Amino acid sequence: xxxxxxxxxxxxxxxxxxxxxxxxxxxxxxxxxxxxxxxxxxxxxxxxxxxxxxxxxxxxxxxxxxxxxxxxxxxxxxxxxxxxxxxxxxxxxxxxxxxxxxxxxxxxxxxxxxxxxxxxxxxxxxxxxxxxxxxxxxxxxxxxxxxxxxxxxxxxxxxxxxxxxxxxxxxxxxxxxxxxxxxxxxxxxxxxxxxxxxxxxxxxxxxxxxxxxxxxxxxxxxxxxxxxxxxxxxxxxxxxxxxxxxxxxxxxxxxxxxxxxxxxxxxxxxx
Numbered sequence: 001x002x003x004x005x006x007x008x009x010x011x012x013x014x015x016x017x018x019x020x021x022x023x024x025x026x027x028x029x030x031x032x033x034x035x036x037x038x039x040x041x042x043x044x045x046x047x048x049x050x051x052x053x054x055x056x057x058x059x060x061x062x063x064x065x066x067x068x069x070x071x072x073x074x075x076x077x078x079x080x081x082x083x084x085x086x087x088x089x090x091x092x093x094x095x096x097x098x099x100x101x102x103x104x105x106x107x108x109x110x111x112x113x114x115x116x117x118x119x120x121x122x123x124x125x126x127x128x129x130x131x132x133x134x135x136x137x138x139x140x141x142x143x144x145x146x147x148x149x150x151x152x153x154x155x156x157x158x159x160x161x162x163x164x165x166x167x168x169x170x171x172x173x174x175x176x177x178x179x180x181x182x183x184x185x186x187x188x189x190x191x192x193x194x195x196x197x198x199x200x201x202x203x204x205x206x207x208x209x210x211x212x213x214x215x216x217x218x219x220x221x222x223x224x225x226x227x228x229x230x231x232x233x234x235x236x237x238x239x240x241x242x243x244x245x246x247x248x249x250x251x252x253x254x255x256x257x258x259x260x261x262x263x264x265x266x267x268x269x270x271x
Contacts, residue, residue, distance in 0.1 A: 022246030026076035033085040039078030087224025090213035101182035110178035118179040168219035182208040
């Protein structure tokens with residue numbers, strides 16, 4: 001399937017910042033089930049960007065700008081060809097050691113309630129238990145936008161009983177790590193269907209299973225990722241996998257707007 005993506009992040013400030021530095025993780029990797037046909041970034045300072053790969057293999061463009069702008073627009077756009085892998089990525093060459101993804105972070109810390117959800121997980125044959133865990137979390141935490149904060153923890157999201165894809169992924173990762181399996185957070189894009197309760201800028205989780213490698217689980221939609229999905233970044237949690245991270249000096253109040261469009265067909269030119 002050929003998917004086109006336009007992802008625009010806009011910042012508006014009450015006063016122009018004196019300086020800003022941002023890490024842009026906005027380029028999809030070549031991976032099982034996806035091939036980047038065309039991709040470009042547009043952002044202040046992108047021509048002078050420093051490019052490198054972070055500890056998780058994400059391609060990063062470090063941009064900085066001393067232009068005093070009241071509005072800043074960052075756009076990623078391109079075409080990605082996807083194929084069906086039933087969520088199985090397998091083994092990755094040159095990737096971070098899998099043991100890194102057993103590390104607990106503040107966002108993925110498990111409590112007793114989360115640990116109880118892994119009771120049926122058989123580490124000798126974990127696949128059925130992982131599917132059961134995915135559906136159990138979806139039953140306990142209804143999908144609802146605007147309920148949880150940006151950096152809500154797995155524990156607080158479970159207690160609230162409502163949340164979005166980020167919260168579902170954090171709870172799933174916390175439970176899987178508590179059971180002793182490596183798990184990582186994935187940020188990406190999704191071609192939406194009518195019955196799906198999610199947004200085009202989406203998040204899910206991947207688990208490393210012995211003899212199979214990495215397998216994806218979209219808790220919000222109760223399925224393993226299909227050819228409707230594009231992987232963008234991976235990390236320990238939503239913070240380390242954030243597509244954009246940065247610092248600024250000045251500017252005070254900030255208004256943020258994110259627009260993501262994923263569709264089939266040719267990429268439309270910017271108007």
